[in-house]
Amino acid sequence: GNSVTQMEGPVTLSEEAFLTINCTYTATGYPSLFWYVQYPGEGLQLLLKATKADDKGSNKGFEATYRKETTSFHLEKGSVQVSDSAVYFCALMYNNNDMRFGAGTRLTVKP
Amino acid sequence: DGGITQSPKYLFRKEGQNVTLSCEQNLNHDAMYWYRQDPGQGLRLIYYSQIVNDFQKGDIAEGYSVSREKKESFPLTVTSAQKNPTAFYLCASSPDRDSTDTQYFGPGTRLTVL
Numbered sequence: 079g080n081s082v083t084q085m086e087g088p089v090t091l092s093e094e095a096f097l098t099i100n101c102t103y104t105a106t107g108y109p110s111l112f113w114y115v116q117y118p119g120e121g122l123q124l125l126l127k128a129t130k131a132d133d134k135g136s137n138k139g140f141e142a143t144y145r146k147e148t149t150s151f152h153l154e155k156g157s158v159q160v161s162d163s164a165v166y167f168c169a170l171m172y173n174n175n176d177m178r179f180g181a182g183t184r185l186t187v188k189p
Numbered sequence: 190d191g192g193i194t195q196s197p198k199y200l201f202r203k204e205g206q207n208v209t210l211s212c213e214q215n216l217n218h219d220a221m222y223w224y225r226q227d228p229g230q231g232l233r234l235i236y237y238s239q240i241v242n243d244f245q246k247g248d249i250a251e252g253y254s255v256s257r258e259k260k261e262s263f264p265l266t267v268t269s270a271q272k273n274p275t276a277f278y279l280c281a282s283s284p285d286r287d288s289t290d291t292q293y294f295g296p297g298t299r300l301t302v303l
Contacts, residue, residue, distance in 0.1 A: 112291060121297045123294070124293070127291060171291075177234070177292060182230070182231055
């Protein structure tokens, strides 16, 4: 079945460090891929998405590229800030009735 | 402002009680969803509804019930049959049942069984 595996956390970085959170997926066909962010006590917010192979999603300095050959959608940011501290979820979707989430990766950025 | 609202933010329940979590959206979305989130885990789908007066079970529907009498509302009832109901509950909606567009999430309700 369709599933998402993402890097286990927690991840702790210093401000301005480079961030990578790995995400790989298992799916038949070509799903859409998403990264969501969850701040403490809140719901999920869409961070970025990509709908086909080689697409790059980007938002707020975060980027992820849809790699069909490696079935991956790794999240990157060149210079993290304290305000980026949150839980990040990778997800895939074929249609709105079948959306699968990874377990989440908690990121803490220290000043 | 358009969006999804959930209430209450925090809810406490005694064992053996049924409780209902509210979810309302003014985005004119056709589809709505309920997820459960447990610590250190991803979201698991409880129920979804693609259209008014219709809903389908998700992966973990046992012990839960829903209704979809209005397009903008999709309440979730956690019944006494749900053995481990303490969790964070998230409601979501999407524009079209056949869409591959993203789902939009509410702020969540944290349910604690005393």
